[in-house]
Amino acid sequence: MEIYCKSALSKSKLPGIDYSLNPYFGCSYSCIYCYVPSLFNVERNEWRNVKVKKNMPDVLRKELRKKRKGIVGISSSTDAYQPLEKQYEITKKCLSMLSTYKWPIDILTKSDFFTRDLKIIKECNAKVGVTITTFNEEILQLWEPYAPNPENRLKAIQKFADEGIFTYIFFGPVFPLMKKDELNYCIEEFISAGVDEIIVDCLHLKRGVIESISKVFPNIIKYRKAHEDIFIEAKKIAEGKIAITKAW
Numbered sequence: 001m002e003i004y005c006k007s008a009l010s011k012s013k014l015p016g017i018d019y020s021l022n023p024y025f026g027c028s029y030s031c032i033y034c035y036v037p038s039l040f041n042v043e044r045n046e047w048r049n050v051k052v053k054k055n056m057p058d059v060l061r062k063e064l065r066k067k068r069k070g071i072v073g074i075s076s077s078t079d080a081y082q083p084l085e086k087q088y089e090i091t092k093k094c095l096s097m098l099s100t101y102k103w104p105i106d107i108l109t110k111s112d113f114f115t116r117d118l119k120i121i122k123e124c125n126a127k128v129g130v131t132i133t134t135f136n137e138e139i140l141q142l143w144e145p146y147a148p149n150p151e152n153r154l155k156a157i158q159k160f161a162d163e164g165i166f167t168y169i170f171f172g173p174v175f176p177l178m179k180k181d182e183l184n185y186c187i188e189e190f191i192s193a194g195v196d197e198i199i200v201d202c203l204h205l206k207r208g209v210i211e212s213i214s215k216v217f218p219n220i221i222k223y224r225k226a227h228e229d230i231f232i233e234a235k236k237i238a239e240g241k242i243a244i245t246k247a248w
């Protein structure tokens with residue numbers, strides 16, 4: 001479904017971000033831990049019916065001329081590189097605009113096809129991150145069933161790191177029952193991809209998320225505070241090798 005937006009840049013309270021830019025409303029990756037539908041009071045099933053903000057590049061052009069320059073976080077409440085982007089290229093058009101006006105950007109995605117825009121992103125003052133929550137295939141099929149394979153996401157971010165662009169892994173929400181050897185594997189994989197930073201995040205149990213997760217992992221909520229221990233362990237593994245911070 002195509003819709004028309006009134007604004008492109010919204011003020012953001014996220015750390016290190018001045019504005020958010022979300023070219024789509026909804027997300028077809030359907031991660032079971034996604035808390036965005038509850039922020040917008042949208043049913044979880046409805047969240048999969050993605051709406052394309054077709055006029056966003058035009059709206060953005062006007063705003064870039066008027067607004068005070070700041071860091072633009074791309075896709076705080078959707079994924080800017082979900083499958084519809086291949087057809088509509090809204091993100092690509094917005095990036096070109098941001099590059100022309102020389103606005104700094106911070107892109108975070110769960111996709112691997114953002115490599116399409118490497119050339120444009122290289123011309124921006126950019127930070128680029130991919131979300132990876134686990135490499136465990138069995139968990140992934142239930143946890144984030146429609147998202148691209150994490151190995152491919154890692155290969156994609158490596159291309160950006162190789163180009164000297166600031167890159168990071170958003171490691172969250174970490175799977176609460178992650179075992180020590182799995183955690184070790186994840187951190188070592190992130191380090192070998194050459195990224196600059198790892199940001200660890202926990203589960204955000206907003207309305208609807210507990211129900212969604214409990215349907216698939218009935219006991220997992222009991223372990224919802226496991227992220228504290230996981231972070232301490234991750235920090236030990238990463239020490240002296242890579243910067244690691246927590247998002248909560």
Ligand code: SF4
Nearest residue numbers: 027029030031034078
């Ligand atoms: S990729 Fe992000 S926005 Fe999309 S469903 Fe998953 S958590 Fe939600």
